[in-house]
Amino acid sequence: MIKKHLLYINGQFVAPASGQMMPSVNPYTSEVWAEIPDAGATDVAAAVAAAQQAYEHTWRHTSGVARAALMNKLAGLIEAQAERMSTIESTDNGKIVRETHSQMKWVGRQLRFFAGYADKLYGQQVPLDQPDTLDYVVYEPYGVVALITAWNSPLSLLANKLAPALAAGNCVVVKPSEHASVSTLEFAALVEEAGFPPGVFNVVTGGAQVGRALVDAPGVARVSFTGSPGVGREIAAAAGRRLVPVTLELGGKSxxxxxxxxxxxxxxxxxxxxxxxxxxxxxxxxxxxxxxxxxxxxxxxxxxxxxxxxxxxxxxxxxxxxxxxxxxxxxxxxxxxxxxxxxxxxxxxxxxxxxxxxxxxxxxxxxxxxxxxxxxxxxxxxxxxxxxxxxxxxxxxxxxxxxxxxxxxxxxxxxxxxxxxxxxxxxxxxxxxxxxxxNTYRALAAQAPFGGFKESGIGRERGEVGLHEYLTTRNVMIDFSDTERDPFAIKN
Missing domain, CATH: 3.40.309.10 (Aldehyde Dehydrogenase; Chain A, domain 2)
Known part of the structure; x- marks a missing residue:
């Protein structure tokens, strides 16, 4: 029985506007085992609009304590469903279940680690030369971020991006690889079960045209991508035309x-x-x-x-x-x-x-x-x-x-x-x-930053530095003196 999956937009599972579907092939049998939506620009626009609405009206006003509670609940759900979810992912991409099962636990670890930061985005006071001026910095989410993942470890790679993005207060639109999308669509059901407000988490699936539409979408304020250096260059160029910052986790020859x-x-x-x-x-x-x-x-x-x-x-x-x-x-x-x-x-x-x-x-x-x-x-x-x-x-x-x-x-x-x-x-x-x-290799920890030099990427994931990839800063300067200033000279 081939299961047909749906997009996840604004808290609902919906068919793509075109009605088109794509086969998902089990690499162990070389047979189609599921179908995923072949989304288009209309679906991407709907997902980004849903994320914008959720950010403006709900998520940015949700306290860090409340965000952390939802993230911890989601962590518990993925941990409880680790066996089922690992079977789905292994069927979709051929990775052995003894690894995908541990990766489901890793998703929970990432969510719990960054949930701990959600209510601790403290900002800082900045000491200035002027004794009568108060200056402080606050950390703010970007708004809507696009998370584009690869086929080799769909949920593990998603966790690297999603956990800090949510903790920072962003809403997300996720685009998994067309070669391995099923586990991400199934994960959306756990997000819904956890109780996240509609629009905070959205998933669009399909080929390269979906990724291009997402990167080009005017409402997307930041892009995070894991994949090949060639596609990474294209994404960086497209985002650069809109002056949108990117995090790129690319290839290696280690x-x-x-x-x-x-x-x-x-x-x-x-x-x-x-x-x-x-x-x-x-x-x-x-x-x-x-x-x-x-x-x-x-x-x-x-x-x-x-x-x-x-x-x-x-x-x-x-x-x-x-x-x-x-x-x-x-x-x-x-x-x-x-x-x-x-x-x-x-x-x-x-x-x-x-x-x-x-x-x-x-x-x-x-x-x-x-x-x-x-x-x-x-x-x-x-x-x-x-x-x-x-x-x-x-x-x-x-x-x-x-x-x-x-x-x-x-x-x-x-x-x-x-x-x-x-x-x-x-x-x-x-x-x-x-x-x-x-004296070890291919080891990882949620606390340890990860990313590359040269053509291996831009930016970092995991650890505290990974959180700041999804935060921007606002500086506030307050003059509380009673003196008048020279209007034609900068005050410093």
Missing amino acids: PNIIFDDADINKAVIGALAGIFGATGQTCVAGSRLLVQRGVYDEVLKRVAVRASQIRLGNPLDPQTEMGTVANEPQFRRILAAIENAKQAGARLVTGGARATGPGLDGGYFVQPTVFADVSNRSELAQEEIFGPVLAVIPFDTEAEAITMANDSRYGLAAGIWSRDIGRVMRVSRAMLAGSVWV
């Missing part, structure tokens, strides 16, 4: 650096987690494994052996270690990148093809793939593949590792594996990356 003094057992696990966790479909994927020559052969052998043993299968089976690629276009891109690497002469150690066999033939499965002795300047090492493809690169010295790690147009994350605290401090300070993990 270096995962193993020094010869590292705990090799932990480092190998970290290398595997960095590239094969989530089928490599994560912006922080440690897709460049830089290994010092003293342990290079051992690390390569152990990584390759364990990669060849990764259990592929039904994403809903708790025993599965790696699921499918999320959609057919991405599946084709990954296989093409692997073939290009082969043609360029990269040494294939394991994998390198579509995965086949019992329970795999109907899905978008790619073998865990390891290439060795890769040049750091090669296309394989420089271009983001967004799949389970690892480039292993040897290095000799600490300085060489730093140079190679930073030799990328991206700067989202980096990993360092070493027992030498001096080396850890030197290398971590030298990394041109927004997140640096030491």
